[in-house]
Amino acid sequence: MNRRQLQVVVASASLALVGLLALQIYWFKQAFSVEQRQFEEKANLTLRAVAHQLLLAHHDSTGAIPPVTQLAANAFSVQLATPVAYSSLDSLLTIHLQAQGLRIPYQLALYDARDHTVLAGYYSDSPFSPAAKPCLIRTPAKLGATFSVTFPGHTRHLAGQLGIWLTMAGVFLVVLLIFAYMVLLMLQQKKLAELKTDFINNMTHELRTPLTNLTLASEGLSQAAVRNDPKRLLKYTEVIRREAERLGSQVDRVLQLASLEKGEIELQLVPVDLHALLETIAQTVHLAVQQRNGHLRTQLQAKQTMVLADKLHLSNVLYSLLDNAQKYSEDCPEITVTTRNQGNEVLIAVADNGIGMDRNTQRLIFDNFYRAPTGDVHQVKGFGLGLSYARAIMRAHNGSIRVQSAPQQGSTFELFFQRA
Secondary structure, X not given: OOHHHHHHHHHHHHHHHHHHHHHHHHHHXXXXXXXXXXXXXXXXXXXXXXXXXXXXXXXXXXXOXXXXXXXXXXXXXXXXXXXXXXXXXXXXXXXXXXXXXXXXXXXXXEEOOOOOOEEEEEEEOOOOOOOOOOEEOOOOOXXXXXXXXXXXXXXXXXXXXXXXXXXXXXXHXXXXXXXXXHHHHHHHHHHHHHHHHHHHHHHHHHXXXXXXXXXXXXXXXXXXXXXXXXXXXXXXXXXXXXXXXXXXXXXXXXXXXXXXXXXXXXXXXXXXXXXXXXXXXXXXXXXXXXXXXXXXXXXXXXXXXXXXXXXXXXXXXXXXXXXXXXXXXXXXXXXXXXXXXXXXXXXXXXEOOOOOOOHXXXXXXXXXXXXXXXXXXXXXXXXXXXXXXXXXXXXXXXXXXXXXXXXXXXXEEEEEEEEO
């Protein structure tokens, strides 16, 4: 499946899931609205029945039942023309709520008909429990007949009535999360497959050059004229030695990274003077930079420069960073190597004037096989393993590596070591 087909499949599946999610939300809202209307109807019927029975208790069988005023989604009030005892009101309310199937906590408040001050109030999480007691503020024998009922747990009650919908929503959410995880996994696998393909192509190209040189040199040695000329013989043997070392180092780099990821490499930690090591490496890299009319400068400002490190692997990391700095510079590389102390750490910064990187590239450059886009810079060779190797080595040393960069503004790689 190519990239275009994958994008179409993922987009189609995502749209379908979004549509299903929107439909489920719509159904849930509709179901909740129905439950809310049923709740309001049951509350109205309950309060009307209570009001009617209170009127009958006061021998007012001809009076009209007062309307129920809805104050909020979960609050209702009724105003009677007759006085009522709080205990009678509370008892009748409990009975009629049970009759309507509304086993839900409620707050009952009774008001003075003249100034609407609260005379008595009641709240219980278990209103049908015999232990539930009202909180009386004033206790006259007969109280005004204006009362209100509030159901504080009404939303939770309605949600409980929609248990099947909530279960379906939970199942759908799990399916959605699994789908998202599978898509991410599939994209990662596809990206890894593409990177591995690029790696194989790069490796084939990188290995072909030394193999070709080895073949030509060995063919030259088979000629009698070469065997009889000590200078030419030395030249060809030197080519064979150099190309064999180059081939071996390329193979070792791949094997070392694989071993590092498995935790199989044992570092030979010894005290290393970073300044002495940097000066040695800078002298070697300086020749390649000078051939491109560039400059390599060192600003070694650290006072404490001793670290415990594997000198070989550390040298490989520094060589890799300096090599990248000059390879990814379009013209006349300008490279600056800086050291300084930060608390208990030693910082090595390698800055260049190269093509730089955007934020997305910065997140990927430490992945195996990834090679940063080079724009107009061509012939940048490599396996895409240098920076992933550098990160693995720094982690093995309990250090870290970071990058600061912007397109066409160069890059700065920072290595942080714990002081010895």
